[in-house]
Amino acid sequence: MLIRILGYIWIIAGILFLIKPQILKNKLQRKSLRKMKKYFIFLALFLGIVLISVGIKFEGGLAKIIMIIGIISVIKGVFLIKGKAAEKMLVLGERMPLMYFRIGGLAYIAIGVIILLLR
Numbered sequence: 001m002l003i004r005i006l007g008y009i010w011i012i013a014g015i016l017f018l019i020k021p022q023i024l025k026n027k028l029q030r031k032s033l034r035k036m037k038k039y040f041i042f043l044a045l046f047l048g049i050v051l052i053s054v055g056i057k058f059e060g061g062l063a064k065i066i067m068i069i070g071i072i073s074v075i076k077g078v079f080l081i082k083g084k085a086a087e088k089m090l091v092l093g094e095r096m097p098l099m100y101f102r103i104g105g106l107a108y109i110a111i112g113v114i115i116l117l118l119r
Helices: 002-019 021-030 033-057 061-080 084-095 098-117
Strands: none
Touching (some): 002 098, 033 061
């Protein structure tokens, strides 16, 4: 039940970022580095744990790929704790055109659909 709700949240966030990417870009510019660093760490760890838990429940190639993506996400979250990587991501995010935020929105939607399909 919880995974289904999380899948829908990911899809809704993806649709929001796809339709209005300026919202995410404005948030990146307004928030302090400390708050955004915590957000990136939480997002990477949470996504990794959810994907690993979904990948463990099922068999097959797609489930294993999803589990590998989850492991990579957890490792990324651990590296973000250092701070330099988070700073570089924020600076890079401020310079990106809005098209990249729309692509990120599509990625959010895809992850939400995968979570819903493999629950």
